Amino acid sequence: MGLQGRAQPGRADDQLTRKLITPVRIVWKSDQGKIANAERLLQPGNGQADLGNRNLCVMQSTREGNPGILLDFGKELHGGIQVVTGLWKGNQPVRVRIRLGESVSEAMSEIDTVKGATNDHAMRDFETKLPWLGRFETGNSGFRFLRIDVLDGDVTLLLKEVSAISIYRDIPYLGSFRCSDTLLNKIWQTGAYTVHQNMQEFLWDGIKRDRLVWVGDMHPEVAAIHAVFGHNGVVNKSLDLSRDITPIPGWMNGISAYSMWWILIQRDLYLYQGDKVYLAAQKTYLAKLAAHLAGKIDANGAEILDGNRFLDWPSSEDPKAVHAGLQALMVLSLSAAAELLTTLEDQAAARICTEAVTRLKKNVPPVNDSKQAAALLSLSGLIPAGEGDRVISAGGAANFSTFYGYYMLQAMAKKGNYTGALQNIREYWGGMIKLGATSFWEDFNLAWIPGAAGIDAPVPAGMKDIHGDFGAWCYKGFRHSLCHGWASGPTPWLTEHVLGIKVIAAGCSVIRIEPHLGDLAFAEGFFPTPHGLLKVKHRKLGNGKIESVIRAPKGVKIIRG
Incomplete structure (x- = not known):
């Protein structure tokens, strides 16, 4: 040799x-x-x-x-x-x-x-x-x-x-999305490309910086991967890395919410891929993490999480919003843990989770006019969907964030506000594209747009530099990443809600098809499952009803919504 x-x-x-x-x-x-x-x-x-x-x-x-x-x-x-x-x-x-x-x-x-x-x-x-x-x-x-x-x-x-x-990873774009709005088509594709660039040796948050595995950032990335590429081992590998370098009682990336996102990703991974062998390998860590989380609830049912108390950067200076979001994430993650532990036949550990969720639901923090808090509280069921949508829809896409914008859109969909969500996608993510983006950014604010030049030419005299003049917290000016995977949320959202593809049972064995075209005339696309590609095509008729053509692979049961 x-x-x-x-x-x-x-x-x-x-x-x-x-x-x-x-x-x-x-x-x-x-x-x-x-x-x-x-x-x-x-x-x-x-x-x-x-x-x-x-x-x-x-x-x-x-x-x-x-x-x-x-x-x-x-x-x-x-x-x-x-x-x-x-x-x-x-x-x-x-x-x-x-x-x-x-x-x-x-x-x-x-x-x-x-x-x-x-x-x-x-x-x-x-x-x-x-x-x-x-x-x-x-x-x-x-x-x-x-x-x-x-x-x-x-x-x-x-x-x-x-x-x-x-x-890059030379992998096919199995999923697709096309509709009557070319801007939405470009947004879907740009979100797919953004997460694809970050699928390197591990699943990174950004390809310039931080080039690290941040578990919370992974959640919208993994949703996009499922919508575009189907199974890819970089997801499992990155989840395992985070688990192995974070012995309990430590929090992944030092952030309590990110350990909760790890649970939610595991639930979504099992739902889409149905790999019970991989899930079983997480059983010991999952049960210990769930019990650790259940111990972070006070006598009034309020979360008392330690570590870095963080949702996303725009909400980081609002402790009331952070508390409300963490309360909701506790409900979401412990509910998911209960599902997974029941699947793994650990009833005692699952009971710890369900009892913790019962205590948490007795304490509902105020929204405090935070779109981040409103999104998570709505998705967890702690507040009515209408209340969440009211806060999120105020001012359109103003105060959206690239990371939590995905959950804001999900909460709007829960209320049925699909037309409003589509408009916010056009305004917010479309705003980046109009400024020259070919991948979505770490942060963006609609207030930056007036008087700002795009990223693809020298900045003319008298105009603002959209890259160098803006940004906050850890991403001021040029440190700001312009290819950040957590911003890819519109891609899975459009697949799930416009194409109407909702996975119901593990391994995509049961999928509900319930399209919501909003102001669109048609939408069509493919969705990768472990059984093969699912194809859907929806067209809005003159009477407002939707005509659908669905071709599902063998092994996938379709329920029409």
């Missing part, structure tokens, strides 16, 4: 694919130094340096300064860059600065304390050397734009090719 590395157990590197992406346009060239034949970089290459040395991009530093160029690869992607160089005098490497950016302005920024540009979690701004007559690869981040600046004086850099190296 030759010298070779030994595979590491549990790694999923063999599932990752790399693809070279050619730039689609030149966004900017400096007026210092000299740049000639830059359009050469927009032509696909073969990744091979050669002695022909013809038709190359020339970047020459002069007494006037050093040249720089900014390239656009057309969409957000995860990976690095490949540079193929030519033959120049001196045979010496040329020192350059590489800047990757999720927006044009981030790729043009400096790492300072002004607008928050960083190298946190992934190097996106660094100096390196390009070889003479060779190929060089570098970078490992999330980006759409690339800036290259020559740093050495009195040199000529010849570039044959500059490509992005897209690293």
